[in-house]
Amino acid sequence: MAESLAVDIAKRHAEARKVWISRKAARRAIVYLLLVLISVIAIVPLMWAFAASFTPNDKVFQYVFPFSWRALFPVDFTLEAYTRLFEEGFTRPIVNTLILGFSTVALSGVISALAGFAFARFDFHGKDVLFGLILLTFMIPGEVTTIPLYIMVSRLGLINTWTALIVPGLANSFVIFLFRQFFAEISQDFIDAARVDGASWLKVFTSIVLPISKPVLITASLLLFLGQWNSFFWPLLVAPDPKLRVVQVAVSYAYEEHRTLWNQLLAGSVIAALVPIMLVLPFQRYYVSGLVGSGLKE
Secondary structure, eight states: OHHHHHHHHHHHHHHHHHHHHHHHHHHHHHHHHHHHHHHHHHHHHHHHHHHHHTTTGGGGTTTTTTTOOGGSSSSSSOOOHHHHHHHTTTHHHHHHHHHHHHHHHHHHHHHHHHHHHHHOOOOTTHHHHHHHHHHGGGGGGGHHHHOOOHHHHTTTTTSSSSSHHHGGSSHHHHHHHHHHHHHHHHHHHHHHHHHHHHHHHHHIIIIIIGGHHHHHHHHHHHHHHHHHHHHHHHHHHOSSSGGGGHHHHHHHBBBSSBBOHHHHHHHHHHEEEEEEEEHHHTTTHHHHHHHHHHOOOO
């Protein structure tokens, strides 16, 4: 009797386990199916844009309406769009944007790191209020400050200058927040030991704190550089001079008065997308750990 009862219980347990495994497999299959669907929705337009950039302008939409798989491959392959793009001076916007991006990383990175270290390690009057104001700026859209900032830049006579492009982006509240959160979690023992040995605060910062802050340094650098690489409205506003034109503004000039050069527009977009991809992929691990780690720390 006891043996039959035990066998019955074992069978029921096995059946319940099979049901649970099948349900788990079904849920996993649905999740994977959704992920594949989302991936297709995201990748197919990119594949079409890449293929269209190697297609003559009059054939860009030949297999799009109605959509055919042939739209994902170039029609009458040509480098016309890329050739014309660089003949019209697309190299200068790329160089300008690289200069703008690296300058912002160097200057804003130093300012934000020092500010984050001060908020993390020093106690001074009004510290919490000041840090609260920095957090408050997260909720203010950049468009709200564009007009007063433009008026200020214009009155200072900085229109069509590198100063107008670089200076407004130096104090980045989000990057300051990331540095502050990361530095606050560094063990006080390291800093106390260095101070006992006679190290100045600048020495502590450069020799102790920064060498162990690789994730947040890479994350901050990527955020600052990509922010400038993707900037459009502010450079268009304060630097209309073609000599100071940046990548995103240059791409928009594929629109002519009576027609749009779609293949040239997409070629510029492909080039503009390559730099962020080449930067993010190698440093993705540090980028994610820097964002997640800094965001969760108290």
